[in-house]
Amino acid sequence: MINSFNTEFSKLLNYQDNPKNNFVLGLSGGLDSMVLLYSLKNFIDKFDSHKIKIFPVIIDHNLRSESSDEAKAVQEISKKIGFQTSIKKIVNNKPNGNIQDWARRNRRDLLFESCSILSANLLLAHHFDDQAETLFMRFTKNSGLDGLIGMKSISFWNGIFILRPFLNFSKNQIYNYAINNNIKYFEDSSNYLLKYERVRVRYLLNNIKTNVWKNISKDLNRFGVVSSNLITKINILFNDWIKQNAIIDKCGGVRLCHDSTRILFEKSDIFCIKFFIKIIQTVGGKEYPPKRKQVRHLINSLFIMKFKKHTLGNVCVFLKQNYIYFLREQRNLHFNTEIKKNKKYIFDxxxxxxxxxxxxxxxxxxxxxxxxxxxSPFYDYKRLINNTIPCIQTLEGKLIKPHLKIIDEKTKINTNEIIKPNSFKLYLINRVLI
Known part of the structure; x- marks a missing residue:
């Protein structure tokens, strides 16, 4: 397995259109991440020409009584093999509802914070069977085509690249490598609690694999690859249309030509729905997309029924002079937040x-x-937009105007720029072209 891993990881390093050689490793202490830790150690020892640095970060979810001791034990193991390893504890209050989703969000935010501080990209230990579980869950939820491409070996999220070098390796391969190399790992008891959706899906998939469909994981992964290739080709057409017919402004507003968008809708309502969903996520900032049924209703009202001003996903949608405007609503905005210098934050x-x-x-x-x-084509709405974009009031009482840019896969955030005095930059996360 290790030779195949070295080949796979080398490909991912060469694929990155990004100069960063620093990587944060999400280290849970479980089987998958511990094997990835040792695999990376082996890679660095053999291929030091890449000059990469790995910074394992352990997230203590503070959900189990033993989690703190486990985190310290994992940290010691990681330090012994030469890695500078840190522990970050989730201190936010636990919700009454979906604890796994709460844990995932907090874990993601802490890893993003570490990547920002270290000017690093992110390594995660998702594997072949995780991919099958993800795709199966999305099938059961009637996800659109975008949802059926699964995870990618390399993806882009909020200014960082996420690498998953284990996606082509099965759980059994990872387990056998751990046993053969005496790699210590810790079992999370919550991985066996059927009250969690992913655990139930894993249990169901194992039953299907044993009794009905032996190759279901392989077939799900094959489907994910086919879907991904199809989406890639669709996105080429999609991006060409956007560049000709849409204005995505660094202030966070979007404007479409009504007539051109109507033609798009008449040719492919599915394509049009996909486009509107991405616009609403970019302008509204919500992590999860709006429901397709709601988006379809919005589009139908634009092109079939008499249209009135509409709101969806924190976005105000309206018509003016043959243009469709998408602007951030003036609510659910968290101003009066304190920030520290030379750290990265996500606003809204x-x-x-x-x-x-x-x-x-x-x-x-x-x-x-x-x-x-x-x-600007958005000048008539400057007051509304100004009310949705932050400036900073320094500790000395000085007001600093934001400098706006758009970030996508080709944009580099120059971390050295933040040392300049009176620098306050906002990078719009463009989900339309990602």
Whole structure:
């Protein structure tokens, strides 16, 4: 397995269109991440020409009484084989509802914070069987085609690349490698609790594999590859249409030509729905997309029925002079948040913040900062937009106007820029073209 891993990881390193050689490893202490830790150690020892640095980060979810001791034990193991390893504890109050989703979000945010501090990309230990589980779960939820492509070996999220070098390796391969190399790992008792959806799916898949469909995991993964290839080809056409017919502004607003979008809708309503979903996620900042049924109703009202101003997913949608506008609503905005200098933050799910000063986020309208040029197609709505975009009030009381950019896979956030005085940058996370 290790030779195949070295080949796979080398390919991923060469594929990255990103100069970062630092990687944060999400280290849970479980079988998969511990084997990935040792595999990376082997890779570095054999191929030091890549000059990569690995920084394992252990997330203590603080959900089990033994989690703190386990985290310290994993940290010691990681340090002994030469890695600078840190522990981050989730301190947010546990919800009454979906604990696994809460844990996933908090874990993701802490790993993103570590990547930002270290100017690093992220390594995760998802494997072949995890992919099958993910696809099976999405099948049962009637996901659209985008949801059926599964996880990718390399993907882009909020300014960082996420690498999953184990996606082509099965759980059995990983387990056998651990046994043959005496790799210690820790079992999370929650992995066997049927109250969690993924555990139930894993149990069901194992039953299907044993009694009905031996190759279900392989077939699900094959389907994921086919779906991914199809989506890639669709996205080429999709992006060409966007560049010709849409304005995605760094302020977070989007404008479409009504007539061109109507033609698109008449040719392919599925394509049009996909497009609107991505726009609403970009403008509204919500992690999860709006329901397709709601988006279809919005599109039907635009092109079939008499249209009135519409809101969906924190987004205000309206018509003016043959243009469709998408602007962020003036609600559910968390201003008055304190930030520290030279750290990365995500504001409203829309912008990555990079600031050379510590202070408090206030709306640009409150700070009397007009960030919309009089030549902008969004100028008529400058006040509404200013109310949804932060500026910073420093600890000394100085107001700093934001400098806006758009981030996508080709954008590099220059972490050295934040050392400049009075620097406050907002990078719009463009989900339309990602």
């Amino acid at each position: 799910g829309r912008f990555i913040i990079s600031s050379s000063a510590s202070g408090t986020l206030i709306s640009s309208e409150t700070g009397n900062h007009n960030i919309i040029s009089d030549k």
